[in-house]
Amino acid sequence: MSTGMFFALTGVLLIVGVPIAITVGLSSIIYILAEGIKVQIVVQRLFAGVDVTALLAIPFFILAGDLMGKGGIGYRLVRLANRAVGNRTGGLAIVAIIVSMFFAAISGSGVATAAAIGGIMIPGMVAAKYDKAFSAAVIASAAPIGVIIPPSISFVQYGVLTGTSIADLYKAGFPAGFILGGALMLTAYLISKKYGYKGADRLENTHVKTEAAVAADNNYSSKDVIEVLWALGTPFIIVGGVFGGIFTPTESAVVAVIYALLVGLFVFKELTFKDLPGIFMSSALGAARIMFIIANATLFSWVMAYERIPQIIM
Incomplete structure (x- = not known):
């Protein structure tokens, strides 16, 4: 998959209303599969993004x-x-x-x-x-x-x-x-x-x-x-x-x-102590949404680095 197709896929997903976190993650996964890169890199990059x-x-x-x-x-x-x-x-x-x-x-x-x-x-x-x-x-x-x-x-x-x-x-x-x-x-x-x-x-x-x-x-x-x-x-x-x-x-x-x-x-x-489980659950869901975005953004940035896009822009 060329760099142009990668960005085109990302743009199409955004236009049709796919959430940004899913867009950057899904387009990155499709790119990795199309390029024949080992699929283990997906799990590694997603985990590394939040393992800070x-x-x-x-x-x-x-x-x-x-x-x-x-x-x-x-x-x-x-x-x-x-x-x-x-x-x-x-x-x-x-x-x-x-x-x-x-x-x-x-x-x-x-x-x-x-x-x-x-x-x-x-x-x-x-x-x-x-x-x-x-x-x-x-x-x-x-x-x-x-x-x-x-x-x-x-x-x-x-x-x-x-x-x-x-x-x-x-x-x-x-x-x-x-x-x-x-x-x-x-x-x-x-x-x-x-x-x-x-x-x-x-x-x-x-x-x-x-x-x-x-x-x-x-x-x-x-x-x-x-x-x-x-x-x-x-x-x-x-x-x-x-x-x-x-x-x-x-x-x-x-x-x-x-x-x-x-x-x-x-x-x-x-x-009250009875309120705490509900508050903890709500906070955990909110944190999970943010961590999901960070993890997918990390995978997206890895694809950008793999294609040397920052160097090309500079």
């Missing part, structure tokens, strides 16, 4: 994000941001962006951010007469900030594949993430001003909350401030630990899981 210690950060950060979303940390970050800017024009949209930035700095994952914050904010925005499509667009635009603001799963992947210092990537990610978040907030404000979207003093109907959480909305006390500090402690521990040389980015993911588990179970008490 640093990639352990991915399932742990996804698990940490799920634990924080179910354990009350995400909800308390929303309440904090809402108290600051929630009653202004477009307040709920701005709150969604701010919290997505905070949660991105905790989970390192755009998918985890969208799942955790979208489930809290979108129903509240719709109840406050925000357009449903606009509400979804705000979350869809803000959640990918998790790719930029440390600790970023994508930074870990890029650092592993290219040998770049992950700590240096983290340093570059902070200003870029804040600039992007500021641009999104300005856009959300201008759109909200045009269509008359308002803020909200309270976050009613935004989450399936316990009675204690509902009561807390009506009386923001010193106890709530302490709870917010527990929630804000997560990014400081993760990022501060990496920059301070206390632990590696991979180890920081484990620390995030332990911290989220302890806070959810024993501080906020919104997690």
Whole structure:
């Protein structure tokens, strides 16, 4: 099979709507079979793609994000941001962006951010007469900030594949993430001003909350401030630990899981041991999807190297 046919096959699969991960994997396998290369290379390359210690950060950060979303940390970050800017024009949209930035700095994952914050904010925005499509667009635009603001799963992947210092990537990610978040907030404000979207003093109907959480909305006390500090402690521990040389980015993911588990179970008490199997299963499925993409991309990159395509382009 020629290089042109290989790329043509890849293009056709994408055009007909085959998922990208399957496209790059399937086209690579067909190429290997057509070229008469030993089929064992498929298994070797797929396994080698995920057999990297640093990639352990991915399932742990996804698990940490799920634990924080179910354990009350995400909800308390929303309440904090809402108290600051929630009653202004477009307040709920701005709150969604701010919290997505905070949660991105905790989970390192755009998918985890969208799942955790979208489930809290979108129903509240719709109840406050925000357009449903606009509400979804705000979350869809803000959640990918998790790719930029440390600790970023994508930074870990890029650092592993290219040998770049992950700590240096983290340093570059902070200003870029804040600039992007500021641009999104300005856009959300201008759109909200045009269509008359308002803020909200309270976050009613935004989450399936316990009675204690509902009561807390009506009386923001010193106890709530302490709870917010527990929630804000997560990014400081993760990022501060990496920059301070206390632990590696991979180890920081484990620390995030332990911290989220302890806070959810024993501080906020919104997690129970019965909840854990379902959370673990959900996180495992999310991590498996990402690892599947990485494995197939590794096989695709091997075919590219075999055909010396990078050298030809250069």
